[in-house]
Amino acid sequence: MKNILISTLIFMTLLIAACNTEKKPTETTQQNESVFPKGEKLDSENFTGTVWLQMMGARDTALHASFGNVTFAPKARTNWHSHPGGQLLFITSGKGYYQAKGEPARPLSAGDVVEIPRNVVHWHGAAPDSEFAHIAVSLNVDEGGAVWIGPVTNEEYVSIK
Structure with a gap:
């Protein structure tokens, strides 16, 4: 099990590194590319808010992990939730929390990594002025999927400093 987790982490690290290649001065970059x-x-x-999801990888649970690209429109966010097996977030674009x-x-912001321990109640989503995208990796999915608790209120969201 530990080897599978290490292999998954190495894969995701290489994937993020590939996304952070520097553009040549003659190339143009779109904010949401x-x-x-x-x-x-x-x-x-x-x-x-508006959220898009592209699941990635095999549909079986041989790795005991699932992962996908999640894109949030400005101000969009998850509800409060937790993961019995923990979660990793690899930020690929935009600004969020x-x-x-x-x-x-x-x-x-792009390049950040968040390690979320098992059963920690949390939320993640876009900043008010930016689209935001990350690869979300749910770990140890054989222990159960996300446990959804309730919305992050507008008051909680706007109080972010």
Whole structure:
């Protein structure tokens, strides 16, 4: 199991490194450019605002992990939730936030990595003025999927400093 987790982490690190290649001065860059597909628009009560999801990788659970590209429109965010097996976030574009319950929100931008321990109640999403994208890796999915708790209120969201 530990070897599978290490292999997954190495793969994701290489994937992020490949995304952070420097552009030549003659190339133009769009703010929302990504090497990953944006995916399908989600219709879920577990998110506030417009969010797209593109699941990636095999559908079986041989790795005990699932991962996908999640893109948030400005102000969009997850509800408060936790993961029995933990979660990793690899930020690929834009500006956003991660907040564990009872802690201050942490600003995020491309290249940041968030390690979320098992069963930590948290949320993540876009800043008010930026689209935001990350690769979300749910670990040890054989222990269960996300546990959804409730929305991040507008008051909680706008109070981020």
